[in-house]
Amino acid sequence: KNQVEQSPQSLIILEGKNCTLQCNYTVSPFSNLRWYKQDTGRGPVSLTIMTFSENTKSNGRYTATLDADTKQSSLHITASQLSDSASYICVVSKGGSYIPTFGRGTSLIVHP
Amino acid sequence: NAGVTQTPKFRILKIGQSMTLQCTQDMNHNYMYWYRQDPGMGLKLIYYSVGAGITDKGEVPNGYNVSRSTTEDFPLRLELAAPSQTSVYFCASSYRHLLLGPGAYEQYFGPGTRLTVT
Numbered sequence: 469k470n471q472v473e474q475s476p477q478s479l480i481i482l483e484g485k486n487c488t489l490q491c492n493y494t495v496s497p498f499s500n501l502r503w504y505k506q507d508t509g510r511g512p513v514s515l516t517i518m519t520f521s522e523n524t525k526s527n528g529r530y531t532a533t534l535d536a537d538t539k540q541s542s543l544h545i546t547a548s549q550l551s552d553s554a555s556y557i558c559v560v561s562k563g564g565s566y567i568p569t570f571g572r573g574t575s576l577i578v579h580p
Numbered sequence: 581n582a583g584v585t586q587t588p589k590f591r592i593l594k595i596g597q598s599m600t601l602q603c604t605q606d607m608n609h610n611y612m613y614w615y616r617q618d619p620g621m622g623l624k625l626i627y628y629s630v631g632a633g634i635t636d637k638g639e640v641p642n643g644y645n646v647s648r649s650t651t652e653d654f655p656l657r658l659e660l661a662a663p664s665q666t667s668v669y670f671c672a673s674s675y676r677h678l679l680l681g682p683g684a685y686e687q688y689f690g691p692g693t694r695l696t697v698t
Binding site for chain 2: 512517
């Protein structure tokens, strides 16, 4: 069964600190992996999209990594800000499929 | 370019009532989706459409119906509302990222409709 598991489920950090969120998947054959940010009360917004051949992609203070061999991805947030408080969702797509598999998300709270 | 819009933003229904959640996209995307998101859970696919006139069931279709008469609109119908349908509903549309290979469909989400059934 195609699955996407995220850890931790929730995380609390102080403003200015760094953090790393994890995503493990069993989706096969792999096509691409996306990280979404979902603010409270809003729809998810794409942060990065990575294909099989990419192992790092950055979007400002967000850096995603992908290890297609171990089927793991991480999202690293540098110098966190209060506005980073949100749910971060890992989404993996199969080759040729337009229906992606969603993780449950990691809830991040950044305290001042 | 408004992207994906959903109405209403909030709604309270009584058990047994019916309603339609509206979804419109102005990006000329062929693919559209309806998801529900329960607290602490991931998004679950209710229905999807690959183009006007074509719809198919997702993971949790029971209690819902959809139609796709135009490329832009993809309404979701609840016929006999039940408390189990209390959730936040998201509509999304997508296009194929041609440069990223097969399966690279970039999804854009609407702001969601928060539905409570009591």
